[in-house]
Amino acid sequence: MRALSIIGILLIVMGVVALAVGxxxxxxxxxxxDAGPLQIDVQKPHTIILNPIVGVVAAVAGVALVLADRRATA
Structure with missing residues (x-):
């Protein structure tokens, strides 16, 4: 496999994961x-939302790279 195919497959996998996880x-x-012996810690949540458009674009770009690599080797 060439570099374009590997990158394309990785993009396809990441796009599908982005669509599945959200x-x-x-x-x-x-x-x-933090006052002497008194220490209070707070855990703050941070949520990252993956837009479905990002997953679709990544998957389509991956398919395009795989097809481009196959055409270049043929």
């Missing part, structure tokens, strides 16, 4: 009080 959440810990 978004993900991760947490960060922030210290809000």
């Amino acid at each position: 978004g993900f959440t991760f947490f960060t810990t922030e210290r809000v009080v």
Whole structure:
């Protein structure tokens, strides 16, 4: 396989995953009080929403790269 095919397949997989998942959440810990022996930490959620258009564009671009590589080798 050539580089274009590998990149195309990766884009297809990432596009399908973006369409299937839709978004993900991760947490960060922030210290809000640090007064001597008293320490209070708060976990804040951060949500990243993946637009379905991004998944479709990635999948279509991946298919285009795979097809372009196959035409170049033929």
